[in-house]
Amino acid sequence: MANNKKRVVIIGGGAGGVVLANRLPKDEFDITIIDKQPYNYFLPWLLYIAFKGSRKPIKREIRSVLKPWVNFIQSGANVVNLQDRYVELESGKRLEYDYVVIATGASVDYSRVPGLDKVTEKFGNYHSNEDNAWRVWQTLNKMREGTLAVILAPGAYRCPPSPLEGVFLAEEFFRRRGLRDRVRIVFATFYPRPYPAEPMNELIEPLLKERGIDYVTFYTLDRIDPEKGVAYSMEGEELKFDSAIVIPPHVGVGIKYVPGDVLDSDGFVQADKFTNRVKGFDDAFVIGDASALPVAKTGVTAHLQAGVVAKILQGEDARNTGRTNCPFDVGYGLGTFVISDFYNPTIKYPINRINHLFKVAFAATYWDMLLYPELWDPVFESYFEATEPARIRHLYG
Structure with a gap:
């Protein structure tokens, strides 16, 4: 029996790559994530190691946060050939694809x-x-x-x-x-x-x-x-x-791209801000910190972009709103959020204890949220809808 599944190669096992992989239905897609190291990191917690001495674990094996049907290959990528539709691994092996998604993050x-x-x-x-x-x-x-x-x-x-x-x-x-x-x-x-x-x-x-x-x-x-x-x-x-x-x-991760002009001068991948399609290609996408898009480099951004790309790959007409929702700890158990989108400037969102608790709660659910999007997506969608910039800007200016 012929395998008619679409081959999706995702480069990077961070928040965006994992969210996307776990959202794609197994009966339609053959999904492979590649990453040069075996761990998914909750990078925002570096702040609390640095200033609180927190010993809470900030990494888990990528394999442990993927659905069982998602393939994982621990390897770096040497070349992403967008013209001939393959990713070359460190070993020289080539992975051909129907769709490629670049979720490599950024490096310093x-x-x-x-x-x-x-x-x-x-x-x-x-x-x-x-x-x-x-x-x-x-x-x-x-x-x-x-x-x-x-x-x-x-x-x-x-x-x-x-x-x-x-x-x-x-x-x-x-x-x-x-x-x-x-x-x-x-x-x-x-x-x-x-x-x-x-x-x-x-x-x-x-x-x-x-x-x-x-x-x-x-x-x-x-x-x-x-x-x-x-x-x-x-x-x-x-x-x-x-x-x-x-x-x-921060700069883009050092991978060779063909053609090279999809990268900007800092090594980030240029793309359409509404669909995350790589400039000039319908079958290639970039999400999260790896992109040159004018949006915040955060896990929430990667998460939301992954949702849009997942819908596009399944044939839906989905578009990014440019939503940012960055938790902001101002010390002493107080916090706020940086909330905006393509159509609304940053909201003057109040500083209080509740907003700090939201940040802590998000950190506590991070890996669970990656592995079980079917359970957590409705929660986050309700939150994002309730805090939509157009909805709340009249409350806070």
């Missing part, structure tokens, strides 16, 4: 800022891996006085609220340790305001001032001298520090 590039690699080795960061997140925790615990600088390097980065989440949690850390009057915290950003979207900044900037956190805007990090403890901006400013946590530039 320390080379874009001279000195950044040494600063990261010394003080850590919370945008790469567990080891670097633990370095941040060690950095905080060693500080008794001086200046802690949290610097946003120019370029793309994962999770828009995360730089300021680190700032707020660092402030809480030192205050609870009785060291707040001895440790200066300064946040430096290349944006014209602490949070780039003005409605949210109207909540965040006063909170920075209230907690005595200094900030520098229009600060485009150029280079760092870790020995002198000075970060230099392209505008000529010098920021002196005793400890520095830098959010590194």
Whole structure:
């Protein structure tokens, strides 16, 4: 009996890739996920390793969060040939496909800022891996006085609220340790305001001032001298520090594409923002952090895009709304969400304890949500509908 199933190859076993694989019906599709490492990571929890010393596990084997009928191959991809419709694995083996979905995420590039690699080795960061997140925790615990600088390097980065989440949690850390009057915290950003979207900044900037956190805007990090403890901006400013946590530039994962012009200058894959189709191809899609689309690089974004691609592959006329829904921890058990879409600017969403609890609850259900979309999708759809920007903007402005 002939196999008429459509072959779908998904490159990347993160949130987007797994959500998509588990949503596709097994009687219509032959689904294969490939990833060079065996784990699915809940990357947002790096924040809580770095600033809370959390020992909650942040990874599970990819195989354990996939439906039984989804194939998993642990291998990197050397080439994605969109013209001849195959993915070449590290072994040289070629996987031919009817549809390919690129869900490779993003990687960090320390080379874009001279000195950044040494600063990261010394003080850590919370945008790469567990080891670097633990370095941040060690950095905080060693500080008794001086200046802690949290610097946003120019370029793309994962999770828009995360730089300021680190700032707020660092402030809480030192205050609870009785060291707040001895440790200066300064946040430096290349944006014209602490949070780039003005409605949210109207909540965040006063909170920075209230907690005595200094900030520098229009600060485009150029280079760092870790020995002198000075970060230099392209505008000529010098920021002196005793400890520095830098959010590194994010770039696309180093895979060769044919044709090469589907990538932008940072290695992200260019696509249609409504359908996630790779530029110039009807049978190729990109979801999540791997794309060059003008949307937030978050797990929620990848999740929503995966849902749209799943519907398109099944013949439905589905489109992205550009919805963002980023949880924003401002410390002391308080939080908000960054909510917007293609048609509505960021909502000035209130800061309260309930919104922080929503973030914690989402983290607790993450892997369950990946494995059982049939159970959790109705819950999330109800939430997204209730918090739709067009629906709530008149409440919060």
